[in-house]
Amino acid sequence: MIEQKFSPHGFKALGVFNIEANDNIPVDGGVSAVLIGNYGREMFECYASQRSPLTQSMDEWTQATIDPIAKELNATALYPFTTPPMPFQKWARRAKAGRQSPLGLNIHPVYGMWHGYRAFLVFDRKIELDVPAGDEHPCFGCADTPCLTACPVEAFDGVQYDVEKCGGHLMKVASMDCHNKGCASRLACPVGEEYAYTAEQMQFHMTAFSNSVWK
Ligand code: B12
Ligand code: SF4
Ligand code: SF4
Structure with missing residues (x-):
């Protein structure tokens, strides 16, 4: 319903x-x-x-x-x-x-x-839904953690996200891949790859993100 x-x-x-x-x-x-x-x-x-x-x-x-x-x-x-x-x-x-x-x-x-x-x-009432939840943490057993090493400016250290590093990079010509293909760290994760956004949708995201940080 x-x-x-x-x-x-x-x-x-x-x-x-x-x-x-x-x-x-x-x-x-x-x-x-x-x-x-x-x-x-x-x-x-x-x-x-x-x-x-x-x-x-x-x-x-x-x-x-x-x-x-x-x-x-x-x-x-x-x-x-x-x-x-x-x-x-x-x-x-x-x-x-x-x-x-x-x-x-x-x-x-x-x-x-x-x-x-x-x-x-x-x-204001109890709702029940049948949605896929998954009992195991998807990162459990991902020994290489490729998401943490894919960013060209190491914006992720496993504890926090350095917005300044990422945003600073996105202002440079060298960041064209991030703008055109999407965030390399997100793309490096193998889970649910088949659900990845199209290049155009990635570009929409990166533009929205850049505008929100630099407005
Ligand atoms: C502020 C914000 C940001 C700020 C982060 C500031 C910071 N200090 O890190 C900025 C603008 C940088 C940002 C970026 C992104 N964000 Co954001 N962001 C938010 C927002 C609007 C509020 C977060 C908040 O303050 N929560 C309230 C406090 C009390 O909770 P908190 O858990 O302590 O919040 C912290 C984290 O949420 C963290 N955070 C927010 N976004 C991100 C992104 C990353 C990569 C990391 C590590 C942390 C982080 O910053 C908050 C403050 O310290 C949320 C929406 C929401 N209402 O949650 C989306 C949200 C968290 N963002 C989201 C996403 C997807 C992103 C992006 C990856 C993509 C995008 N929107 O373009 C980018 C990252 C850029 C990239 N390299 O691709 C999603 C996350 C979905 C998920 N699966 O977890 C959310 C929930 C939006 C949504 N509608 O789905 N974001
Ligand atoms: S690459 Fe994906 S599955 Fe592996 S640790 Fe990072 S987020 Fe988790
Ligand atoms: S958008 Fe590019 S610079 Fe920013 S976190 Fe992702 S890979 Fe790093």
Whole structure:
């Protein structure tokens, strides 16, 4: 039922958790929180064909699409792009939609690095979903950790992400591969490779990221 509402837009229900007080979900009476996200290429294709007018940003399109569905489902939508930011990565781990990788990004057991979060829907009732969770941490047994050595400026040290190093590199001509193909560290991860975004979608991401850091 929930999935059917979202699938025409390329959004997927990625997980669910029963809300506890220390989750600090800012909705009175919230019982279940359902993570709505995207994986693979589909949502980008829906965005390209459904956004209106052509200047609508992905966040604006997301909210314009999800708000009416949330209303229909009698749920409250929370978004990852509000300020101050809400701890989406932590909540996504609560929803069993991913584990923390050495990159700091959550890794999904099936879709690897190639997924994102678009909203949490908070319900005043218990919701159950059948989604692939995966019992084992996907990084368990990845002895070579290629994600940590792929970045040309070593922006990841396994503990934190050096935004300045990455951003500084992206300003240089030598960073063309990062701009054209996508972040080398994310691309180095073998989990869920078949869900990787297209070159065009990677470029969209890198432009959005560069603009957010350097605006
Ligand atoms: C601020 C932010 C950033 C900042 C990070 C600042 C920093 N100090 O590291 C910048 C702009 C650099 C950034 C970059 C990216 N981000 Co970002 N970012 C966010 C945002 C909006 C808020 C994070 C936050 O403050 N949370 C609240 C605090 C309380 O929680 P926290 O866990 O302590 O937050 C920290 C981490 O989230 C971390 N962080 C955020 N993004 C990233 C990216 C990497 C690689 C790492 C290691 C850490 C990191 O910075 C936060 C502050 O210290 C979240 C959305 C959200 N609401 O969570 C997305 C989010 C975390 N980002 C995401 C992604 C995918 C990226 C990018 C990889 C791609 C992109 N968006 O273009 C890039 C990395 C660039 C690259 N090389 O490809 C995804 C992660 C999905 C996942 N699987 O975990 C999120 C959840 C957005 C989403 N809608 O899905 N991001
Ligand atoms: S390359 Fe290995 S350690 Fe790095 S995120 Fe992927 S599975 Fe985890
Ligand atoms: S975008 Fe390029 S410079 Fe930035 S972390 Fe990824 S590989 Fe490193």
